[in-house]
Each structure stands twice: as C-alpha cells, then as structure tokens.
Amino acid sequence: MNLKISLIEDFGKRNIETTKEPKIKFSRTDIAMAVFGAAVVLSALLSGHIKESFYGVSGFGMGALSITLMILSYFYISRFLITPKWIFHFIVATSIFPIALALINRAGIDLLNMYEQGTDPKYSLYVSTLGNYGWFSEYMAIIIPIAIYMHVMTENVLERILYGIYLILALAAATLCGTNMLMMTVFAVFILVLIRRFLTLISEKDAVRAFVKKSLPWAFVIAVIVYYALVFFVSGHDDMANGRGYIWKLSMDLYKNLPLKEKLIGVGPNRYMYVLNDYLGTRSGLSTFTSRFNNLALTSAHSEYLDYLINTGIIGLAAYIYMIYTVMFSFIREGFGIINKEIAFVSAISYMTYSLCNFSIVCATPMFFIYLAMCVSKEK
Structure with missing residues (x-):
C-alpha cells in the first residue's frame, strides 16, 4: 500500500514538473539589446520633441519607432526563425534588379x-x-558579403559559378556608382x-576559437580606440574623406556644446539635423556651412557611431557598442562552424565597417538587426 502511494505521489510530482511552462531565458545579448532599446526610448521621451524623435527626419524615418521595431525583430528572429540556406540565395537574388x-x-x-528633365x-x-x-552602397554592403562567402566557401560548383557571376556584376555596379568606403x-x-x-x-579549430575568445575584448577595445583616433585625425582636415572631416569636426563641436543631460541621453533619435540647425543659428560658422552644402540639409554626422553619440548620448552609444560586443562573443562561442550564422556574422561585420563612414538607413539597417539575431539564434 505504501509503495502504491509512493508511486502515485512520485508520478504526480513528475507530472507537475513536466507541465510547468519553460522559463524564458535572456542571454547577455538580449539584456544588452533591451538596455539599448531603453536608452533610445528614454532619449526620445526626454528630448522635448517626442514627435520628431519618434518618427525621425522625413525621408529617413530612423527615429525611436524604427529602432524599437528593429529591436523587437531581433528578439523574435533570434528565438523562432529557422534559417534555411535558400533565404540567403533569395536575399542575393532580389538585389539583382537594383544592380542591373x-x-x-x-x-x-x-x-x-x-x-x-x-x-x-x-x-x-x-x-x-x-x-x-x-x-545604394550601404545596401550593397549587406548583400555582397553573402555572395563572397558563398563563392569562397561553397563546395557546390554551380553555386560557386553563379555567385561568381553575381560578384562580377555587383562589383561593376559598386565601381561605377559606389563609394570608396564600399570598396x-x-x-x-x-x-x-x-x-x-x-x-x-587546419585541425586545431578549438585552439583557434579559444585564442579568439581571449583576444576579443582587447581587439574590441583597440578597434574603438582606433575609430575615435581616426575621427579626431580626419576632423582636423575639412576636405578629407569626401568632406567628412568638416562634418565630423562640426559634430564633435556640437556634442561638446550640449548640456550635460543631452550628453548623457542624447537629443533624441534621428534628431541630429534639427539640433545642428539650432546650433549653427547661434554660431559664426553658418556661412561656411551654407557655402559648403549649397543650402542642403545635413541630416546626420555621416558616421553611425557619432550619430548615436549625439542622438542617444554616451549611454545609448555605450549600450549599442556593448550589444555588438556580446553578439560577437556569442558567435565565437556558439556560432563558429554553422554556415547560416557565419554568413550573418560576415554580413553584420560588413555593415558595421561601412557604418564607420555612413549612417542608419531604412534599406540596410533593419537587415543588420536581422543578421545580429541570426548570429545568436537558438537554432543549432
């Protein structure tokens, strides 16, 4: 009798345990992404210009709404998307029309x-x-890496030939109408x-992975230092990098003159143009700016990282950079050797590199967040 009761109790406990809903686990990247999203929303709410911060500059639309949607897409895709190889074939195939x-x-x-006329x-x-x-160049910066990876890595002869043909056309378009930064x-x-x-x-893949994991923090810090050293150097030469020297110097001056609150949380997502116009209205350099840009608006700092510094403050930029670091660390630990994740990682690296001298746009940045999600997705 006691045995029966014991078995019934044991079965009941197991049944309760198995019917419990699984706990939702949040990775370090998830937390970093959420913190970045919170920084963006906080910046928008405290900017004093909620509508401008919410939608962003007309024609660009990279305000808090777009960034929040991209962050939500990261959480959904990283958990539920199963990435068949044909998705990458499809992404490349759809780019043939704009290239042609x-x-x-x-x-x-x-x-x-x-x-x-x-x-x-x-x-x-x-x-x-x-x-x-x-x-066009930034759009190509998120597509061409897929073709490069497939052409070099695939063992399928037909795939290698087709991607080789695609690369010839894509690089021809990049040469004729792309930027030096794209090349x-x-x-x-x-x-x-x-x-x-x-x-x-080579056979010592585990040793290579261990070395990269140990080196990543230092490599990441060095990359950040080199980037800002480059910004300071280029900003000392107005005409360098197709005029980015002047733009970056102007952007650094703008940030230095922001109140402490805005230095911390920014002026609001995608509000660079509005704040710059107000800033120039109080400075003697307005005539120089007008002569350089022929009365055209300057909508960004022409470097995504400088944009985040001004728009979301040092807190938003730090959260963004740390989020990228966690993605890279997660990929090296779990994604190395998985083809889909490697393609996404290479494409994300390409976007981050190109964004050193460019800004967030609706035809490229959403794909970047999708690639980040693929890099850390739960699929094996």
Whole structure:
C-alpha cells in the first residue's frame, strides 16, 4: 500500500514538473539589446520633441519607432526563425534588379523615367531605386558579403559559378556608382572570408576559437580606440574623406556644446539635423556651412557611431557598442562552424565597417538587426 502511494505521489510530482511552462531565458545579448532599446526610448521621451524623435527626419524615418521595431525583430528572429540556406540565395537574388538598374543608369539610360528633365543618369548622384549613391552602397554592403562567402566557401560548383557571376556584376555596379568606403569594406570582407577558408584546412579549430575568445575584448577595445583616433585625425582636415572631416569636426563641436543631460541621453533619435540647425543659428560658422552644402540639409554626422553619440548620448552609444560586443562573443562561442550564422556574422561585420563612414538607413539597417539575431539564434 505504501509503495502504491509512493508511486502515485512520485508520478504526480513528475507530472507537475513536466507541465510547468519553460522559463524564458535572456542571454547577455538580449539584456544588452533591451538596455539599448531603453536608452533610445528614454532619449526620445526626454528630448522635448517626442514627435520628431519618434518618427525621425522625413525621408529617413530612423527615429525611436524604427529602432524599437528593429529591436523587437531581433528578439523574435533570434528565438523562432529557422534559417534555411535558400533565404540567403533569395536575399542575393532580389538585389539583382537594383544592380542591373544601377548599371543601366550609369550607361546613361533612364529606364524607369526617374530623373528630372535634362539630368544625365550617367553622372547623377542618384542611382537605381535606392536614392543617393551612398544609400545604394550601404545596401550593397549587406548583400555582397553573402555572395563572397558563398563563392569562397561553397563546395557546390554551380553555386560557386553563379555567385561568381553575381560578384562580377555587383562589383561593376559598386565601381561605377559606389563609394570608396564600399570598396574598402568589400576588401575587408574578402580577407575575412579567406581567413575563414584557411581555418577549414587546419585541425586545431578549438585552439583557434579559444585564442579568439581571449583576444576579443582587447581587439574590441583597440578597434574603438582606433575609430575615435581616426575621427579626431580626419576632423582636423575639412576636405578629407569626401568632406567628412568638416562634418565630423562640426559634430564633435556640437556634442561638446550640449548640456550635460543631452550628453548623457542624447537629443533624441534621428534628431541630429534639427539640433545642428539650432546650433549653427547661434554660431559664426553658418556661412561656411551654407557655402559648403549649397543650402542642403545635413541630416546626420555621416558616421553611425557619432550619430548615436549625439542622438542617444554616451549611454545609448555605450549600450549599442556593448550589444555588438556580446553578439560577437556569442558567435565565437556558439556560432563558429554553422554556415547560416557565419554568413550573418560576415554580413553584420560588413555593415558595421561601412557604418564607420555612413549612417542608419531604412534599406540596410533593419537587415543588420536581422543578421545580429541570426548570429545568436537558438537554432543549432
């Protein structure tokens, strides 16, 4: 009798244990992403210009709403998306149209009647369907890495041939209507993928992974220091980097003159242009700015990291950088050797590199957050 009661009690306990809902676990990256999101929302709420911070600059739309949606997409994708290989084939295939149109435009043909009367597509700043050639370049910076990885790493001959053809077309478009930064980014990605290919030929993969894990914190700190050293150097030469020297100097001066509260939490997401205009209105350098930009608006600092510094403050920038660090650490620990995660990681690195000299845009930044989610996803 006692045995029966014991068995019944034991079964009951097991049944209760198995019917309990599984605990939701949050990784270090999840927490860092949530902190970054909180910094963005806080910056928007305390900016005094909630509507501007919420939607962002007209035509850009990278305010708190867009950033929050991208963060939510990270949480959903990192938990539930199973990434079949064909997704990457599809992403690359969909980029063929804008690439072909860019090449046609640079041949002097306005196929879709997009340009104003008398504008020669061959020399216009606007190309394909993506707007300014800088936007086209940033879009390509998140697509080309997939093709480079597949061309170098795949063992399928047909895939290698098709991706090779794609790379010829993509690099031709990048050469004719891309930026120097895009070409530098593509070169860096190519070197990174070649290193990954070399690692397939050696047997001590665990030792390499352990070395990279130990070196990552120092490498990350060095990268941040080098970036800001580069910013300070370039900002001392107004015309360097296609005028970014002047823009970065102006941005650093703007940040230095912000009140302490705004230095900490920023002026509001995607509010750089509004604050800069107010700042220039009180300075003697307005005429210099106007002559340089021919009355055009300067909507960003032309470096995503400087943008976050001004828009979300040092707290927002620190949260963003730490979030990126946790993604890299998680990938090295668990994603190395998984093809889908490696493709996403290479593409994310490409975006981060290109963003050193560019800004968040709706046709590229959402894909960056998707890549981050893929890098740390729960799928094996």
